[in-house]
Amino acid sequence: MKAILKYFLILVMLSLHIVLVGAVNYAFPSYDQTIITGMEVRRVDKDGPISKSNPQDGPVRDVYYIFTEDPASKKVMTYRNEDTGWGLPFYFKFDSALTQAKAQAFANEKKVVQIKYYGWYVSWLNEFRNVVSIKELAEGETKANPWFSYIFYAFFALTFFLSVQLVRGWFDSSK
Structure with a gap:
């Protein structure tokens, strides 16, 4: 019975750490190096884009x-550009129209840009990464790395290792 409880607690710790890593991966900024190929505006409500099948x-x-294209692989990606306002995650972004104007300028000049974004792309849920900012990359410059995310991943790996050792210590010391 003790072995089952020990493995159950380790499984709970693993589940908790997977959720925490997923939250960091979703909410913390990431970066892509890309070329902007186009853009559009869609009117949406709580159910998604308004259309004949989804009336307002x-x-x-x-x-x-x-809409973007990776300069190396030619893989295309769609990003959402929406204000976060005062909501979660706390980016306090109120300038999506200005970001869209910058994107239009970069698209006209076919420049390589760095897109800072948060979120996940899940095509079957119609979920897109949300752009936080766009910056032109100089010749030879590469995209930034999400160092805070890396620090949190290392911290969560350490806390998972320590929590497993703690649970093992509780059950192994009682023998």
């Missing part, structure tokens, strides 16, 4: 979308 049934808002 509540308050609506405009959401900007930015």
Whole structure:
């Protein structure tokens, strides 16, 4: 019975750490090096983009979308460009129209840019990464690295290792 409880507690610790790592991966900024190829604006409500199959049934808002292409692999990606306002995660972004104007300028000049974003791209849920900022990359310059995320990943790996050792110590010392 003790072995089952020990492995159950380790499984709980693993689950907790997976959730924490997922939260950091979603909410902390990441960076992509890309070329902007186009953009559009869609009117959406709580159910997603408004269309014949999804008529407006509540308050609506405009959401900007930015279409990009990776310069090396030619893989395309769509980003959402929406204000976070005062909500979670705390980016306090109120300038999505200005970011969209910058994206349009970069698209016209076909410049390589760094996109700072948060979130995940899940195509079957129609979920896109949200752009926080766009910056032009100089010739030979590479994208930034998400160092705070790396620090948190290392911290969570350490706390998982220590929590497993603690649980093992509780059960092994009682023998």
